Amino acid sequence: MTITEKKNFRLVGNRVPRHDAIAKARGEQxxxxxxxxxxxxxGKVLRSKxxxxxxxxxxxxxxxxxxxxxxxxxxxxxPLNQEVTKFGQMRDVGGGFEGLYKVLAHGKIRxxxxxxxxxxxxxxxxxxxxxxxIEVDYxxxxxxxxxxxxLKDGAYLVSSEDDTNRIxxxxxxxxxxxxxxxxCDLIVENDxxxxxxxxxxxxxxxxxxxxxxxxxxTMRVGTQVLEHYRTIANVMKMPHTKIRNMGVPMxxxxxxxxxxxxxxxxxxxxxxxxxxxxMVWSREESxxxxxxRHPEYLHYKTGVTKDGHVVAQxxxxxxxxxxxxxxxxxxxxxxxxxxxxCYHFPNSRCTSVSAFTxxxxxxxxxxxxxxxxxxxxxxxxxxxxxxxGMSPYEFRRMNVLRNGDPQHTGFVPQGHVALTELLDVVWExxxxxxxxxxxxxxxKFGRGIACAQMGYGRLCFLHDxxxxxxxxxxxxxxxxxxxxxDLGGGQGSVLAQIAAEEFGxxxxxxxxxxMDTHLTPLCGTTTATRQLxxxxxxxxxxxKPLKAALARKAAxxxxxxxxxxxxxxxxEWEPDIANIxxxxxxxxxxxxxxxxxxxxxxxxxxxxxxxxxxxELFNEGQFNAPxxxxxxxxxxxxxxxxxxxxxxxxxxxxxxxxxGEYEILxxxxxxxxxxxxxxxxxxxxxxxxxIYNLGWVREDLHWENxxxxxxxxxxxxxxxxxDAPDVETILLESRGGIGPYGAKGVGEPADNSICPATVNAxxxxxxxxxxxxxxxxxxxxxxxxEKNKKNK
Amino acid sequence: MSNLxxxxxxxxxxxxxxxxxxxxxxxxxxxxxxxxxxxxxCEEGDCGTCTVLLDGKAVKSCxxxxxxxxxxxxxxxxxxxxxxxxxxxxxxxxVECGSIQCGFCTPGMIVAAKHYIDHGGIADRKEIRKAxxxxxxxxTGYNKIVDAIYKVAVxxxxxxx
Numbered sequence: 001m002t003i004t005e006k007k008n009f010r011l012v013g014n015r016v017p018r019h020d021a022i023a024k025a026r027g028e029q030x031x032x033x034x035x036x037x038x039x040x041x042x043g044k045v046l047r048s049k050x051x052x053x054x055x056x057x058x059x060x061x062x063x064x065x066x067x068x069x070x071x072x073x074x075x076x077x078x079p080l081n082q083e084v085t086k087f088g089q090m091r092d093v094g095g096g097f098e099g100l101y102k103v104l105a106h107g108k109i110r111x112x113x114x115x116x117x118x119x120x121x122x123x124x125x126x127x128x129x130x131x132x133x134i135e136v137d138y139x140x141x142x143x144x145x146x147x148x149x150x151l152k153d154g155a156y157l158v159s160s161e162d163d164t165n166r167i168x169x170x171x172x173x174x175x176x177x178x179x180x181x182x183x184c185d186l187i188v189e190n191d192x193x194x195x196x197x198x199x200x201x202x203x204x205x206x207x208x209x210x211x212x213x214x215x216x217x218t219m220r221v222g223t224q225v226l227e228h229y230r231t232i233a234n235v236m237k238m239p240h241t242k243i244r245n246m247g248v249p250m251x252x253x254x255x256x257x258x259x260x261x262x263x264x265x266x267x268x269x270x271x272x273x274x275x276x277x278x279m280v281w282s283r284e285e286s287x288x289x290x291x292x293r294h295p296e297y298l299h300y301k302t303g304v305t306k307d308g309h310v311v312a313q314x315x316x317x318x319x320x321x322x323x324x325x326x327x328x329x330x331x332x333x334x335x336x337x338x339x340x341x342c343y344h345f346p347n348s349r350c351t352s353v354s355a356f357t358x359x360x361x362x363x364x365x366x367x368x369x370x371x372x373x374x375x376x377x378x379x380x381x382x383x384x385x386x387x388x389g390m391s392p393y394e395f396r397r398m399n400v401l402r403n404g405d406p407q408h409t410g411f412v413p414q415g416h417v418a419l420t421e422l423l424d425v426v427w428e429x430x431x432x433x434x435x436x437x438x439x440x441x442x443x444k445f446g447r448g449i450a451c452a453q454m455g456y457g458r459l460c461f462l463h464d465x466x467x468x469x470x471x472x473x474x475x476x477x478x479x480x481x482x483x484x485x486d487l488g489g490g491q492g493s494v495l496a497q498i499a500a501e502e503f504g505x506x507x508x509x510x511x512x513x514x515m516d517t518h519l520t521p522l523c524g525t526t527t528a529t530r531q532l533x534x535x536x537x538x539x540x541x542x543x544k545p546l547k548a549a550l551a552r553k554a555a556x557x558x559x560x561x562x563x564x565x566x567x568x569x570x571x572e573w574e575p576d577i578a579n580i581x582x583x584x585x586x587x588x589x590x591x592x593x594x595x596x597x598x599x600x601x602x603x604x605x606x607x608x609x610x611x612x613x614x615x616e617l618f619n620e621g622q623f624n625a626p627x628x629x630x631x632x633x634x635x636x637x638x639x640x641x642x643x644x645x646x647x648x649x650x651x652x653x654x655x656x657x658x659x660g661e662y663e664i665l666x667x668x669x670x671x672x673x674x675x676x677x678x679x680x681x682x683x684x685x686x687x688x689x690x691i692y693n694l695g696w697v698r699e700d701l702h703w704e705n706x707x708x709x710x711x712x713x714x715x716x717x718x719x720x721x722x723d724a725p726d727v728e729t730i731l732l733e734s735r736g737g738i739g740p741y742g743a744k745g746v747g748e749p750a751d752n753s754i755c756p757a758t759v760n761a762x763x764x765x766x767x768x769x770x771x772x773x774x775x776x777x778x779x780x781x782x783x784x785x786e787k788n789k790k791n792k
Numbered sequence: 793m794s795n796l797x798x799x800x801x802x803x804x805x806x807x808x809x810x811x812x813x814x815x816x817x818x819x820x821x822x823x824x825x826x827x828x829x830x831x832x833x834c835e836e837g838d839c840g841t842c843t844v845l846l847d848g849k850a851v852k853s854c855x856x857x858x859x860x861x862x863x864x865x866x867x868x869x870x871x872x873x874x875x876x877x878x879x880x881x882x883x884x885x886x887v888e889c890g891s892i893q894c895g896f897c898t899p900g901m902i903v904a905a906k907h908y909i910d911h912g913g914i915a916d917r918k919e920i921r922k923a924x925x926x927x928x929x930x931x932t933g934y935n936k937i938v939d940a941i942y943k944v945a946v947x948x949x950x951x952x953x
Contacts, residue, residue: 015888015890017887017888017890018892020895021886021887021892021895022883022887023895024892024895024898025873025883025884025886025887025892025895025898025902026829026869026870026873026874026883027828027829027868027869027870027873027898027899028829028870029895030828031828031831031896033832034828036826199930200930201894201896201930202831202833202839202841202894202896202897202928202929202930203831203833203894203896204833249894249895250894251831251833251894251895251896252893252894252896252930252931253894254930280832282835283833283834283835283836283838283839487894488893488894488895488896488931489893490893679890680889680890680936681890683890683935683936684890684893684931684932684933684936687933687934687935687936688893688930688931688932688933689933690933691932691933691934692930692933712834712836713833713834713836713838713839713928714836714838718928718930720925720926720928721920721921721922721924721925721927721929721934721937721938722921722922722925724921724933724934724935726917726935726938727933727935729935
């Protein structure tokens, strides 16, 4: 465990307004759908009519003949229709990790989201009209919609490119599970189901593309992965220098803008028409056609002693990968790693398998595989605690991971493990309100707690890195350039805050220019809760040589200004440059000699001196995460992720036993963020993550044989301001992370442990165990009725 | 585009004449004429990102027929911010309280807040939550949005005693 050294912060830790907040408040911020160009066309995707079929033929002649239609493209028009899926990794990891990226349908149609053809027309209405005129010859097939069925011998084969529905197998083990069952006094087995979940960002997928004067296909598309330009260039058979995305802030991402969305379609249409093309997905198209959180079927067998010590746990997971591979192998790694949970099982084994189905493809969604297992293991812990007659708090506290405990791969994280502190603080906070059986209004009361761990930073075998560039301006301000996609977390702004802290400048003196594939140094993906950790560290790296040059020059100036001094004894004394340099502090736009702060020089004066002498005022810094080799997937060992973030949530619910309707009375969200850099942003992640994951408990996509029934906001009900309780946020700041100043990543971990805490509270209220993440009021009512029937 | 009819509206204090088809929504007319701060999140009246003030009342412009608004007064977040002190207070409070993450719901949310404050809204978290319940936000969990509107209500002397 490392505790980063203390420092007197002037900006870090404050509630600093983000550089773009005023623009967003005043309605000045432009998003992907807010651009037009002269002569622009509208693009539209024709999607499959069926979730499972064989594409026999496409007749586009009628659509092409419609006046005002300028392009109708099918798979034959795509220069490279099949490519390997990448997610911005700097290292080819190949194998099962990089699945097929098929641009337009050919062969088997794997889901209803499958794009069949692209249209560009003078208006949106004409583009829609043209899509209707495309005649597609489908041979409808039976399909398979449950991954457990898909894995059986003789199951319908989803893909025409593979001879199996199996995507990947993984296993992690520790100790000896098989012989450990004998040492257990109690063995509990349960099956859990984690439902698909939609990101439901308010901005649907959109953007535009055009060809610039030098033949560069240029886009304005909000994406979490700028590095997709490489794949798009490969698809277009163009050099990587000629596909550019001038990234745009996203109206929310949550993992759903981690895959390529409109980019390739726009590039194909603009190349075919030589005209600018805009494409905007409707809400229905968005929900039906972008990725989903992986539905997972999880079997848990857990053994404990009668005094409450966990001994052994066996976990089997089946993931529904849906129609294409995309992030499935990565998500599966997270599920397998987190299968046994944040508890110290001396013996554990977690096996997982993923399969193709004809459902919409599964990929990244905030929580990334960790959240499905988290629901299951923390439900399981609750059920066991009841059987042992222990409080859910006491049982967890006895068994959670502590500093020095290995993960189930045997790796001991370097960062601080705050699970006991988090449990203590949440339990204490919950118990400020005494637990009752019934509320005065007659509703049944329930209380639940859950904790979780999740990594921040990407899988170490991807050899992740990030870069940030800084330029000192002649007026003493700083220009920061970073290819950091901002999905709303303040990923760009926080880098400016770090640079301002380092240079001792007010926040307004550092301006970030962000998100351009070719004009800003690439920071890697805004995924895996990695930007603060990776790019924050890269920013500090970028500052170092500039600070050293500034310090050297400042020392010279200070020495020349204030020394020599004549002592009373008549000696002339002066310190050497190195001595002064070592005792300088940067703050308030000045550089101070710390032992005597009157001796100081303006920051901009120092910059002017360096500039006059031809010194370098520019630097790009790179940060590399710990790197390992690709593990043996059948027995994963060692370091898989850089470090972990820990959370704990407490929930009080009130249940109306007549209707099953329930209300979240209190929601306590605690996290060890290591160090809050921007306090507002950090709390914002914790609060937003809590309500996002609380939404998972009631949101219901309602899939039926590959068809998404809840495809708009009238049917897919995300929490409104009245559904959401006030979140009581607790930030622990252990300084024990490996991000800047000891920070840990919070974005995705903030999305864990709330779903199990809520369902634990519901179970506590009504005295019935729930095994699915989705617990709607009708499920609660049904459970109450069944319980009453049994008790009669 | 056939069948376009002239439509005169007062938008953000300026009288404007647009050409719009009879079935066009107010959202489409505004966005087609570069009022980009009126966002489109669903176009079905569910998400509230397109909320504008129509004659002082917050409406969802995607389910408001544009031609029905002929001769009426429309204000968007951006227009209000530069003309109306209350809106500017709400905007500043959103910035200060960290109420903005991706920002896509923000203009509509601020218009909903403006409606609440204009209609006597008080510093009461439950009432504020009700007032913005037609405006979805997926990023913030609403806490800090409620904080900002609460702050403005307090600044206007609307505390609950």
